[in-house]
Amino acid sequence: MDFDLTSEQGQLKDSIGRYLAGRYSGLEAREAMRRRPEGRDPALWQGLAELGLLGMPFAEEDGGYGGGPVETMIAMEAIGRSLALEPFLATGVLGAAALRFGASAAQKARLIPEIAAGDLCLSVALTEPGARHDLGHVATRAEETPAGPVLSGRKDLIVWGESADAIVVPARLDTGGVGLFLVDPRGAGAQLSGYAAQDGSRLADLVLDRAPAERLDPVEGSAEDADGLTVIERIAEAGIAALAAEAVGAMEELHRLTVDYLKTRRQFGVPIGSFQALQHKAVDMLLMVEQARSMACYGAMMVEADDPAERRAALSAVKVQINRSARFVGQTAVQLHGGIGMTMEYIGAHYFKRLTVIETQLGDTAFHLARVADAGGLIAAE
Incomplete structure (x- = not known):
């Protein structure tokens, strides 16, 4: 290939x-x-x-x-x-x-x-309070009125929700299924509250009280037309593939910063990068970056796969490796930098923060590892 x-x-x-x-x-x-x-x-x-x-x-x-x-x-x-x-x-x-x-x-x-x-600018409200990464946890309800659908409920942790001109909101239908709706976050019946995440990005919570909405309408007869949860799953899978690539870029730069620090920081009259134990740590970081890069490429290949079960297991496996690599690279970088690695005046600490947030976005390691196990792994047992 x-x-x-x-x-x-x-x-x-x-x-x-x-x-x-x-x-x-x-x-x-x-x-x-x-x-x-x-x-x-x-x-x-x-x-x-x-x-x-x-x-x-x-x-x-x-x-x-x-x-x-x-x-x-x-x-x-x-x-x-x-x-x-x-x-x-x-x-x-x-x-x-x-x-x-x-x-x-x-x-x-x-x-x-x-x-x-x-x-x-768009964003998507994938999570609700108490959902714990469960995309099917949709308590927000849609009600049909003569003037069109209105939504009531609460969504949280909306990525860059303050910057969004419209937010895609999953809501439970009267039939029991799930539909996707476009909502004006600053319109009638909507209350948007923004706040800073630990990594410097912005998140928002959205409270809806009979807020007017426009229902998204998938192509009739398509797989996504059967249930809005199928669309939600595709959105999350696209997000995982993208987060994997972002994490690789951040880890690559954090590794470069760490190696440069080892070359310039001196102790006992020599650069600390001359100590073999620290060289081994830097190599271990590189190996984890490259493993993550391989899985990010795998995620890009599998995110458009036709088989939903195969696609779901593949993207969960991608997230497991990305999370593990992100934690190892971030923690090792802090250890090799010493005290400066934890100061907000040093950009390396901000890379560590972003990697830590990525680790929890769209499912943590335990959640996705369980999904891979439930799928029987990526390679079928003979």
Whole structure:
């Protein structure tokens, strides 16, 4: 199998890498953006739109640029490497998957060009209080009225919810099934509360009290048309593949920072990188980064697989390895840096924070390990 990037993918990697590196040139630049009201610089979002990144996840016939999982992996690696505070995971991954698998042609035609132009940010409210990673835990209810559907309930931990112009909200139908709805988070009946996550990104909680909504309408007869939970699963799987790529970018940069520190920090008159025990630790970090990279590539290949059971087991296995690598690389980096590795004045600590948050997003290690075990593993027993 050929794992080399095409010329177009190579150009995408170079362009997004240069763009983000130029604007996230260090911890001071990132902190200045984090202190803004929305926790980011909206002008950078327009720059990503001009690069074509926001239209990339969508098919050309839907108004996008025809990118796929590999292109998303390239973008998320660059975001992880630069520790960027941009809502691409919310809009370009989770929101994009919601539209791709859960929206009608008319809805796509209306929404996707706005996203591609940078005029519309989406997010998806996947979790509720007490859900503990269970995507089927949907207590928010949808009620049909003469004026259209209204939603009541609560959603939490919405990724970049404050930046969203619309939020995709799963809700329980009168039939007992689950539907997906578009909600204006600042409209009537909606109360949005934003707050900072530990890694500097922003999350939000959303309380709905008969809030007007527009139901997403999947293509009739498609697998996603049977139950909204199928669409929710596809959204989460796309998110896991993207988080895997972001974690690889962050781990790669944290490993580089650690090796540079070992070369420059001196003790007993010599660089501490000359001590064999610390060299072994740095090599162990590299091995974990490369294992994570392999699984991130596997996730990009499997996220569009046709078999739901095979796809589910594969993405859970990806998340297990990513979580394990993220924890090992982050903790080892702190150990090798000593006290400076835990100070907020050093950017390495912020990479560690982001990796720690990724470890819990869309399911922790124990949750996904149980799913892999329930599936019988990735290789069938003979």
